[in-house]
Amino acid sequence: EMAKLTQLIDNEVFWAYATYTTIVLLKMMLMSPITAYFRITRKAFANPEDTASLGKGESAKKFLRTDPDVERVRRGHLNDLENIVPFLGIGLLYALCGPELSTALLHFRIFTGARILHTFAYLIPLPQPSRGLSWAVGYAVTISMAYQVLKTTLYL
Amino acid sequence: EMAKLTQLIDNEVFWAYATYTTIVLLKMMLMSPITAYFRITRKAFANPEDTASLGKGESAKKFLRTDPDVERVRRGHLNDLENIVPFLGIGLLYALCGPELSTALLHFRIFTGARILHTFAYLIPLPQPSRGLSWAVGYAVTISMAYQVLKTTLYL
Amino acid sequence: EMAKLTQLIDNEVFWAYATYTTIVLLKMMLMSPITAYFRITRKAFANPEDTASLGKGESAKKFLRTDPDVERVRRGHLNDLENIVPFLGIGLLYALCGPELSTALLHFRIFTGARILHTFAYLIPLPQPSRGLSWAVGYAVTISMAYQVLKTTLYL
Numbered sequence: 504e505m506a507k508l509t510q511l512i513d514n515e516v517f518w519a520y521a522t523y524t525t526i527v528l529l530k531m532m533l534m535s536p537i538t539a540y541f542r543i544t545r546k547a548f549a550n551p552e553d554t555a556s557l558g559k560g561e562s563a564k565k566f567l568r569t570d571p572d573v574e575r576v577r578r579g580h581l582n583d584l585e586n587i588v589p590f591l592g593i594g595l596l597y598a599l600c601g602p603e604l605s606t607a608l609l610h611f612r613i614f615t616g617a618r619i620l621h622t623f624a625y626l627i628p629l630p631q632p633s634r635g636l637s638w639a640v641g642y643a644v645t646i647s648m649a650y651q652v653l654k655t656t657l658y659l
Numbered sequence: 660e661m662a663k664l665t666q667l668i669d670n671e672v673f674w675a676y677a678t679y680t681t682i683v684l685l686k687m688m689l690m691s692p693i694t695a696y697f698r699i700t701r702k703a704f705a706n707p708e709d710t711a712s713l714g715k716g717e718s719a720k721k722f723l724r725t726d727p728d729v730e731r732v733r734r735g736h737l738n739d740l741e742n743i744v745p746f747l748g749i750g751l752l753y754a755l756c757g758p759e760l761s762t763a764l765l766h767f768r769i770f771t772g773a774r775i776l777h778t779f780a781y782l783i784p785l786p787q788p789s790r791g792l793s794w795a796v797g798y799a800v801t802i803s804m805a806y807q808v809l810k811t812t813l814y815l
Numbered sequence: 816e817m818a819k820l821t822q823l824i825d826n827e828v829f830w831a832y833a834t835y836t837t838i839v840l841l842k843m844m845l846m847s848p849i850t851a852y853f854r855i856t857r858k859a860f861a862n863p864e865d866t867a868s869l870g871k872g873e874s875a876k877k878f879l880r881t882d883p884d885v886e887r888v889r890r891g892h893l894n895d896l897e898n899i900v901p902f903l904g905i906g907l908l909y910a911l912c913g914p915e916l917s918t919a920l921l922h923f924r925i926f927t928g929a930r931i932l933h934t935f936a937y938l939i940p941l942p943q944p945s946r947g948l949s950w951a952v953g954y955a956v957t958i959s960m961a962y963q964v965l966k967t968t969l970y971l
Contacts, residue, residue: 518812521752521756521808522808522812522813524749525808528744528745528805529802529805531741531745532802535741535742535798549734550734550784550790552786552787552790555786556787574861578862580741581737584740584741584744584896585843585844585847585892586847587744588840588896588899588900588903589840589841589843589844591744592840593837593840596833599833630867631864631867634864642844646841649840649841652833652834653837653838656830656833656837674968677908677911678969680908681904681905681961681964681968682965684900684901684961685961687897688897688898688957688958691897705886705890708941708946711942711943712943740896747900747904
């Protein structure tokens with residue numbers, strides 16, 4: 504009988520990856536309710552059907568507008584996508600390349616911390632270079648993992 | 660001799676994940692030709708080189724504009740990215756955590772159905788709260804899977 | 816004792832996937848510094864805190880603007896996300912479905928080449944249909960892999 508996949512993955516690095524990836528994806532998902540919160544409190548919507556409960560005709564149309572706070576959260580959300588998608592893919596491959604657990608944990612923890620800091624730096628907002636630096640740290644961690652993957656697997 | 664990876668993955672939950680993830684990613688990919696369809700029929704383009712066949716100089720420039728139908732599809736596409744990326748990552752980890760097949764299928768089917776409904780609600784468009792509810796259902800399924808992953812793997 | 820996961824993945828197709836996915840994700844990540852380069856040289860920023868070093872009050876406000884070169888890179892970046900996310904997910908599942916190594920390499924190489932061409936076509940920019948064709952080739956490769964995944968795993 505085949506062993507179950509869950510038994511085969513007897514690999515602490517993989518489970519560390521699972522934990523940190525889930526945390527960082529949940530953090531990214533949090534941007535959606537934050538966007539909704541600002542859209543509702545600032546009364547700034549993108550779709551006519553979203554303003555139907557606020558009034559009819561011309562009186563509802565004025566809520567179809569952009570708002571600086573809404574746009575700020577949306578930029579933070581898009582920046583998450585641009586940076587967490589590479590972490591998702593490269594991090595998985597890195598975890599399967601057999602790195603030392605302590606090295607892998609260092610990568611996953613720094614990336615996750617940097618992306619949480621990035622969100623605070625973007626939404627508060629903190630003065631630069633807070634946001635720039637937290638972005639750069641997460642970026643550098645992903646490059647470091649990508650280097651390990653290519654060193655281990657390079658197959659062109 | 661090593662067993663092949665494909666034999667090792669003797670895991671119905673994993674193959675169910677593969678099927679539903681592929682379906683929901685194909686659905687997301689469908690947003691690209693729909694965007695192209697509206698750009699062409701509405702003559703609303705983002706790049707000067709895309710309007711070259713429609714005329715020269717000033718006569719082509721008037722097609723460099725936004726159109727409400729094009730922007731609607733693009734918002735739907737971005738919402739897909741924001742929600743399907745977490746499903747892709749968290750769903751994979753969930754499938755590897757050894758859930759019951761029936762529970763896993765319930766999660767995958769509800770998520771996939773909710774995202775298909777979300778697209779119809781966005782593009783027709785249906786009156787609210789159709790789009791809001793279909794978004795919330797997919798979001799809740801992802802949170803439920805994330806909870807299972809963290810309960811199984813928590814490794815900080 | 817359990818074999819290590821890294822030994823279990825004795826699978827050339829999987830390592831080819833790892834290499835090409837890492838390359839194509841690094842290519843996508845390159846869009847961030849290119850965006851930053853154009854924001855700085857064109858002095859076109861999205862956040863007030865980013866313009867603080869350029870002047871105070873009204874004199875800094877004029878740098879909060881969109882610039883055609885910046886917007887072009889951002890559109891290229893978003894197009895990468897829309898197309899590389901499906902490749903990331905569907906490509907992984909395809910690699911686990913046991914395709915022939917030569918067929919899999921053909922898929923991965925053509926996709927990676929098409930996305931690199933797409934970036935050049937977008938940023939130079941090359942006249943159409945360069946960008947459209949390179950997009951369509953990457954799209955078709957992903958559809959072909961999705962077809963293989965569904966043929967192998969279909970489990971509804």
